[in-house]
Amino acid sequence: MSLRNCQCIRILDVSPVGQLKKPDEFFELKLEYPNWDGWKPGQFVMIRPTGWELDLLWARPFSICSADGETLTLFVQKVGRGTSRITALKPGDTVSIWGPLGNSFAMEPDTPTLLLAGGIGIAPFRGYVEHHSHPENLRLFLAHRLPLECYPFGQLSSKVEGLCMLDGQPDDLQYIIAAMKEQIREFAEKDGLVLACGPTPFMRTVQTFANEFGVRAQVSLENRMACGVGACLGCVTKDGNDHHVQVCTKGPVFWTDKVKL
Amino acid sequence: MSLRNCQCIRILDVSPVGQLKKPDEFFELKLEYPNWDGWKPGQFVMIRPTGWELDLLWARPFSICSADGETLTLFVQKVGRGTSRITALKPGDTVSIWGPLGNSFAMEPDTPTLLLAGGIGIAPFRGYVEHHSHPENLRLFLAHRLPLECYPFGQLSSKVEGLCMLDGQPDDLQYIIAAMKEQIREFAEKDGLVLACGPTPFMRTVQTFANEFGVRAQVSLENRMACGVGACLGCVTKDGNDHHVQVCTKGPVFWTDKVKL
Amino acid sequence: MDMKVSFGGLNLKNPVMTASGTFGFGLEFAPYGDLTKLGGIVAKGLSLKPREGNPMPRIAETPCGMLNAIGIQNPGVEDFITKALPALPWKDVAVIANLYACDAAEFGELAGVLAGEEGVAALEVNVSCPNVKEGGIAFGQDPKQICKVTEAVKKNAGNKPVIVKLSPNVTDIVTCARAAAEGGADSLSLINTLSGMAVDIRNRQPRIANVIAGLSGPAIKPVALRCVHQVVQAVDIPVVGIGGIASAEDALEFILVGAHAIQVGTANFLRPDFSFDLVDELEKLLEDIGAESLDEFRGSLKLPL
Amino acid sequence: MDMKVSFGGLNLKNPVMTASGTFGFGLEFAPYGDLTKLGGIVAKGLSLKPREGNPMPRIAETPCGMLNAIGIQNPGVEDFITKALPALPWKDVAVIANLYACDAAEFGELAGVLAGEEGVAALEVNVSCPNVKEGGIAFGQDPKQICKVTEAVKKNAGNKPVIVKLSPNVTDIVTCARAAAEGGADSLSLINTLSGMAVDIRNRQPRIANVIAGLSGPAIKPVALRCVHQVVQAVDIPVVGIGGIASAEDALEFILVGAHAIQVGTANFLRPDFSFDLVDELEKLLEDIGAESLDEFRGSLKLPL
Ligand SMILES: Cc1cc2nc3c(=O)[nH]c(=O)nc-3n(C[C@H](O)[C@H](O)[C@H](O)COP(=O)(O)OP(=O)(O)OC[C@H]3O[C@@H](n4cnc5c(N)ncnc54)[C@H](O)[C@@H]3O)c2cc1C
Ligand SMILES: Cc1cc2nc3c(=O)[nH]c(=O)nc-3n(C[C@H](O)[C@H](O)[C@H](O)COP(=O)(O)OP(=O)(O)OC[C@H]3O[C@@H](n4cnc5c(N)ncnc54)[C@H](O)[C@@H]3O)c2cc1C
Ligand SMILES: Cc1cc2nc3c(=O)[nH]c(=O)nc-3n(C[C@H](O)[C@H](O)[C@H](O)COP(=O)(O)O)c2cc1C
Numbered sequence A, B: 001m002s003l004r005n006c007q008c009i010r011i012l013d014v015s016p017v018g019q020l021k022k023p024d025e026f027f028e029l030k031l032e033y034p035n036w037d038g039w040k041p042g043q044f045v046m047i048r049p050t051g052w053e054l055d056l057l058w059a060r061p062f063s064i065c066s067a068d069g070e071t072l073t074l075f076v077q078k079v080g081r082g083t084s085r086i087t088a089l090k091p092g093d094t095v096s097i098w099g100p101l102g103n104s105f106a107m108e109p110d111t112p113t114l115l116l117a118g119g120i121g122i123a124p125f126r127g128y129v130e131h132h133s134h135p136e137n138l139r140l141f142l143a144h145r146l147p148l149e150c151y152p153f154g155q156l157s158s159k160v161e162g163l164c165m166l167d168g169q170p171d172d173l174q175y176i177i178a179a180m181k182e183q184i185r186e187f188a189e190k191d192g193l194v195l196a197c198g199p200t201p202f203m204r205t206v207q208t209f210a211n212e213f214g215v216r217a218q219v220s221l222e223n224r225m226a227c228g229v230g231a232c233l234g235c236v237t238k239d240g241n242d243h244h245v246q247v248c249t250k251g252p253v254f255w256t257d258k259v260k261l
Numbered sequence C, D: 001m002d003m004k005v006s007f008g009g010l011n012l013k014n015p016v017m018t019a020s021g022t023f024g025f026g027l028e029f030a031p032y033g034d035l036t037k038l039g040g041i042v043a044k045g046l047s048l049k050p051r052e053g054n055p056m057p058r059i060a061e062t063p064c065g066m067l068n069a070i071g072i073q074n075p076g077v078e079d080f081i082t083k084a085l086p087a088l089p090w091k092d093v094a095v096i097a098n099l100y101a102c103d104a105a106e107f108g109e110l111a112g113v114l115a116g117e118e119g120v121a122a123l124e125v126n127v128s129c130p131n132v133k134e135g136g137i138a139f140g141q142d143p144k145q146i147c148k149v150t151e152a153v154k155k156n157a158g159n160k161p162v163i164v165k166l167s168p169n170v171t172d173i174v175t176c177a178r179a180a181a182e183g184g185a186d187s188l189s190l191i192n193t194l195s196g197m198a199v200d201i202r203n204r205q206p207r208i209a210n211v212i213a214g215l216s217g218p219a220i221k222p223v224a225l226r227c228v229h230q231v232v233q234a235v236d237i238p239v240v241g242i243g244g245i246a247s248a249e250d251a252l253e254f255i256l257v258g259a260h261a262i263q264v265g266t267a268n269f270l271r272p273d274f275s276f277d278l279v280d281e282l283e284k285l286l287e288d289i290g291a292e293s294l295d296e297f298r299g300s301l302k303l304p305l
């Protein structure tokens, strides 16, 4: 098991991604690599900037996007007060960070694997692709609301087969859902694996189709979290037996037949 | 009456004063000049940095140190959470500011006037000296705990007669009090005016000697303030008739025979 | 969007009022905005006789809040009527007097003095003042007393609407609200401050001379919302929401749970022009979130079945 | 400095405990610090039968605080005894069970089950849970019930010390404290959460499925300090201070007003190593402010005459 102690580390760089159209929604955060002895794609960290005064109490959870022995990279979408302040951090600022937390995505190098990302849900898949020994078995499908350049899609589609669809007009959603269904059916037919990360409605859709076609599938949940360590019971979801389980420790990744969304 | 509307203005510069010995206790803050049609030495402003979240609710009061049509200068001592954050502001950051507030020091150009400053209490006297038409009638006495270079003493002692005493050792205080007494007696004898600004115990001592020698004297009080406009009644002091009066609007400057300390 | 609101005998041009004790007599804020822009001004607490209030220190900052124990320092109701009231633009903004007394008879008397004042739009009864030692707490926390005081004020108030201001320092705020309604209150305002305390570990003294003080500001907003919600659900008379409002979003939260108007207290200390700006921001935010009208939005909280 | 503290049948190596519901069963925090460094660990609330707790969402952030309505989700007392307890280093740190039930008889039964467990240092009785709809509120807010429950627990607790945890959502906390003392409590812990609420103006829904939830964190510290102060002044049994502690200074404030120990709740979410660090910081700060000893400092608040 990897060390999960809480550390105070320095920000190396915060840079907006896809400046051109929407300059300040997506950010790549580079931090000093914490003293970890490993991590797995799908795991996440809790981050709380030092010197946040007390009016934002909680840390915020972010998927580990990528890491080498020197740098930890996160991919952060600015959606509210916490992410606004996190993306305004400057090099040299410090954060409390604990992790790697939670379980990880199934990794079966020889199985055809479909990666379904809804928007920012692409974050953990960057690490997944980097960790995968047979990227030729991977296909990445991204549903995106903003211009493609806002996401780390290019970095991935150079290594794996990539598909993307813009969710820009009201009608787009139905085409995306239809395409997703088709993809899931295809991977069910080749006895593949489906991994998904994105907003809850997106995860529900994936679950429905996975059930329909009987394919093995995992979804990563983004429930609100206070502690990240399984203690507060604020982040729970229902498992297959209708029991409340912590998303932070029993997840964030769940097999679609073992979770109620 | 001058305009006292609340404005959002930019910080031009924040620089530590007297770096050498104690690098981060005293700061000179330069701000854009707010759209005022005037101000008087002894008046103050309330300042609250924009983007302070809600865990420091109140603005903080500071004496107007000096101002020309372009720049407003304050002199800030870091003593707690609020002043720590104010002195960490960067050029371009903005603050809400309202003022000029309160009354001002008596200004009688032809009267020999003794300015008694305790530490940071020197701040309003910089403006006083600059506004005075006969600085040769002024004498400045500063009791200081930190090295002299930490205070804007040099700027003033080039224009007026300046005396200063270091309050460094436990014994120093009694000598300072004795010297102050002597000074006050001297100005009483020449029918002068005594103006004082500093911590409350310092103001009490001034009051005692002023009474003893029957000299006209004013003290500026530094009570904690929430509104700065006379509304909250959190800053009151007792006047000569034992009535509670607001320091922010009836003061901060009081004649020593019209206030109970 | 039409921001006018009428309830409990009051007609306000918008739901933004300022809370008693945080806006002086209103005039202190005239240099920072147009007083007639506000929905209403609740003046600082008034007693029959002038009061010097509590000893110093009286205020302390706390996490996202503040403590105060001013002790209803005020020049007395007569002074208000002769000095502050005539100086206020009461023809163009509802000026509400806030009444403080220590028994029902005195409350009645106060109401009688103000009943004839054309410039006073309504009377708000402070049955809760948790700051003042002399029996303040017990009396605002006892439904029977609340009813009695309300009756006494109502009896002498002539045609002035009566707002009863409730304390949150009770086991059951709904019982207190019912007691005020029973006593004839035209509307309720809540909450007053929570009973709190702060100490200094270095000098080992309380930070407030009165030791116990009233907690206000954003920190108490969740408690205030809960109280307003409970009272709106249980009582038929209109409610004015107070407690920790520091943004247009906060104000709309109170309206969403069913408040007809809101009062801004501690946030007036964030910036003296806060309440003035809030009037505009409130209307804009209502539009932004797609509300059809203030009436449609008010109380439209969807509760789980 | 000697940080040991003994009170109400408990001997702790220092006054820092973790509050129920915010530190899991303790084991969740083992990767972040040495559990045996703490003065005590209060485990999450236990009921006789397993409980699924409330529907989601259960938590919301508020200014300097948070709301929770977990609803005492727990695997039941038997599961605790067979799984978590044996895994905890209870020989080297006081492990305190927190009991939740909805009537006195059930509380007694729970106490009976735990009385024989060597690993349990004391029982903390949660008479206040403001989160759970089924009668939770009324029953923790009624002095008679508090006394009855305390008696029932005490009767079955064997030689385990009993701590009664009080709710601040009452008109008079002193009466509740007296009732617990009368029922035989060895000590009191306070405060539990304040009853609060949050709503979302965009989807017009409560932010917590249970609608009403418990407010905790720095926002409530002034209320907690006031409650501890009032109880310490009025009641003879020792008090554990809880509510908004987020620094060593906060912890010392509670000790200054007279608490024997303190519990850290919401601040465990600031950083999972918060409570571990607090142990060191507390000792250091006590020395910095020139206290002679913990005993000398405790309750040394200078009140005005
Ligand atoms: C395991 C996990 C991994 C995550 N990975 C990433 C990541 O790699 N990159 C990234 O940008 N975000 C990620 N998130 C989501 C991220 O944590 C939230 O966006 C963030 O906490 C929002 O904080 P805020 O203060 O800015 O928003 P708030 O002001 O708290 O809320 C703003 C809006 O966002 C919604 N919201 C806030 N937090 C969440 C949440 N946790 N889940 C769903 N909705 C929320 C609120 O309902 C509100 O509408 C992850 C979440 C989890 C649980
Ligand atoms: C009219 C007026 C003019 C002032 N002019 C200046 C000035 O020109 N330069 C300057 O540096 N300071 C000035 N002050 C004092 C300044 O406002 C306080 O130092 C500041 O508010 C402290 O805020 P803080 O958050 O840093 O300290 P806090 O964390 O609030 O307190 C830190 C310590 O300082 C004490 N303290 C805090 N505020 C005050 C206060 N207002 N009066 C006395 N003690 C206090 C506290 O008791 C505590 O011991 C003035 C005050 C007033 C009322
Ligand atoms: C400094 C101060 C003085 C107050 N004085 C009074 C008062 O005289 N009468 C009254 O009914 N309420 C008084 N209050 C309570 C406020 O009107 C309001 O109910 C409370 O502060 C909660 O609102 P807030 O959180 O927006 O401040 C006072 C509050 C403060 C902060």
Ligand SMILES: Cc1cc2nc3c(=O)[nH]c(=O)nc-3n(C[C@H](O)[C@H](O)[C@H](O)COP(=O)(O)O)c2cc1C
Pocket: A232, D019, D020, D021, D022, D044, D045, D046, D068, D070, D072, D098, D126, D165, D191, D192, D193, D215, D216, D217, D218, D220, D242, D243, D244, D245, D263, D264, D265, D266, D267
């Ligand atoms: C998520 C959460 C769960 C809680 N669960 C319990 C519980 O099971 N039993 C209990 O007695 N108190 C429970 N509490 C209350 C805390 O123990 C504590 O009394 C309260 O949070 C105030 O302290 P704080 O401000 O330091 O958090 C819970 C608090 C939180 C935040």
Ligand code: FES
Pocket: A224, A225, A226, A227, A228, A229, A230, A231, A232, A233, A234, A235, A236, A246, A247, A248, A249
């Ligand atoms: S975030 Fe606390 S249990 Fe999952």
Ligand code: FES
Pocket: B224, B225, B226, B227, B228, B229, B230, B231, B232, B233, B234, B235, B236, B246, B247, B248, B249
């Ligand atoms: S600071 Fe509010 S009255 Fe002076």
